[in-house]
Amino acid sequence: MSNCPIKLPVVETFHSLQGEGIHGGRSAFFIRLGGCNVGCSWCDTKHSWPAAVHPDIDVNELAAAAAMAQQRGAGFAVITGGEPLHHNLQPLCQALDGAAPALPRHLETSGVDPLSGCFAWITLSPKRHQPPTTELLSRCHELKVVIHGAEDLAFAQTMAEAAQAAGNTPELLLQPGWQSSSGAEQALEFVRAQPAWRLSLQSHKWLGVR
Numbered sequence: 293m294s295n296c297p298i299k300l301p302v303v304e305t306f307h308s309l310q311g312e313g314i315h316g317g318r319s320a321f322f323i324r325l326g327g328c329n330v331g332c333s334w335c336d337t338k339h340s341w342p343a344a345v346h347p348d349i350d351v352n353e354l355a356a357a358a359a360m361a362q363q364r365g366a367g368f369a370v371i372t373g374g375e376p377l378h379h380n381l382q383p384l385c386q387a388l389d390g391a392a393p394a395l396p397r398h399l400e401t402s403g404v405d406p407l408s409g410c411f412a413w414i415t416l417s418p419k420r421h422q423p424p425t426t427e428l429l430s431r432c433h434e435l436k437v438v439i440h441g442a443e444d445l446a447f448a449q450t451m452a453e454a455a456q457a458a459g460n461t462p463e464l465l466l467q468p469g470w471q472s473s474s475g476a477e478q479a480l481e482f483v484r485a486q487p488a489w490r491l492s493l494q495s496h497k498w499l500g501v502r
């Protein structure tokens with residue numbers, strides 16, 4: 293542990309509702325870490341990409357904020373980004389374990405880096421231009437693929453098969469790209485014909501909240 297960082301670049305922390313995925317609609321405390329070099333053209337958090345412009349915050353301070361949010365009703369903590377696994381998340385998870393041991397930890401990742409830390413729930417949102425590692429495919433609890441067009445549907449199926457080949461059977465979700473009418477149309481059509489999959493909508497954006 294001596295070489296592990298105890299501070300992480302933080303874009304923001306906030307207590308809201310999880311907007312998407314299987315846990316959508318539930319009270320959650322978000323820790324959005326800075327830094328991402330995955331480079332999705334449609335990314336809605338491009339301000340998170342450069343880690344250096346965001347303040348480094350001690351993991352114990354983050355854990356204390358999560359514990360306070362738990363007292364106010366947060367049912368779990370979401371570590372998101374950016375790409376959180378660009379960082380070693382073990383120190384943050386240890387700090388959360390100490391300050392809020394009963395607060396489940398969720399991770400949202402594109403899966404391009406090795407897994408670090410310990411999580412009750414892992415959302416893998418794989419990207420076509422930088423596919424995830426087999427490790428994350430085998431460890432994720434939900435596979436959530438953003439859909440803009442037909443190539444994304446084919447990629448979603450490939451990822452589900454790859455997870456299965458890795459011995460995993462995650463929940464399968466298609467999420468239309470924000471304001472992508474073709475993505476929405478194709479995702480709806482696909483899910484209607486494929487009962488193993490379900491639609492995920494970014495409800496926080498529809499509601500205009502964080």
Ligand code: SF4
Pocket residue numbers: 328329330331332334335336337338340373374375402419
């Ligand atoms: S991985 Fe996530 S944060 Fe990084 S560019 Fe893609 S959508 Fe944005």
